[in-house]
Amino acid sequence: MLPASGFGAIVWSTMLGTDPPAWMGFLQVSILAALVLLAGASPRWRPLRGYFLALTALAAGYVVGDKVSGALTWEGWQARMFANTLIHAVISCGFLALSLVGSGLTRRDVYLVKGDMAAPSHLPRWVPHLPWSRLGPLLMVILAVGLAIQLFLTVHPDLHLAGRALLSLPAALAFAAINAAQEEFRYRAVLLARLGPAVGSTQALLVTSVMFGLDHWFGHPAGPSGVLLAGFAGYLWGKSMIETRGSAWAWLIHAFQDVVIYLLIAAAKG
Incomplete structure (x- = not known):
């Protein structure tokens, strides 16, 4: 997961204080492609080949x-946010979708269906086991509150501009x-479908959540707190996919x- 994530860029930028070099992306693709070849040649690693292929396509x-x-x-x-989202939706998701060709996976296998929105949830014992029809709206509010606090501390929105922002x-x-659809496809749907059968849904959920968190270091929410918040949210969203x-x-x-x-x-931007 690490070569396909923003981990290398985070280490480079924090240690050297400069933007990651262009060759880093090609190095990541090369490492992942080597893992695909290794999985194809080794019976022990073969169950992970589809996962490595998905990560290579994504990188x-x-x-x-x-x-x-x-x-x-x-x-x-605004233009940058929409542009980055559309580029990922077309190119990154397109490459990832191509990696599914010949896999035999169906839309249901990669969670591209509505699912049972009232399915029971399976959270720790100290959390009430609510159906997702009740837990889903509750998580919307809880996560939004945590996100708003993080953004107030990092991007410093001006409440006097709230009316203009609502426009x-x-x-x-x-x-x-658009962004939610392409990120759920990129970070969870395909990767959970590929990795889950090989290592189990719990491990797959943890791995994809860490990757989602790391890739928010330079985004919103950003920084270490953004990584933790996004990783936690990603875990819950992945859990909803698996359970529903x-x-x-x-x-x-x-x-x-x-x-x-x-x-x-x-x-914040006015």
């Missing part, structure tokens, strides 16, 4: 996406719908958080 999508993004000029933070609600809803056998709750809860992010950044 290659990032390299191409970065090239496309770097070749274009975006004016304003961007249609754009926020559009951004949230679908993506509906993961997408809805994720999209709600993205609306909060967009509006608070709008209040």
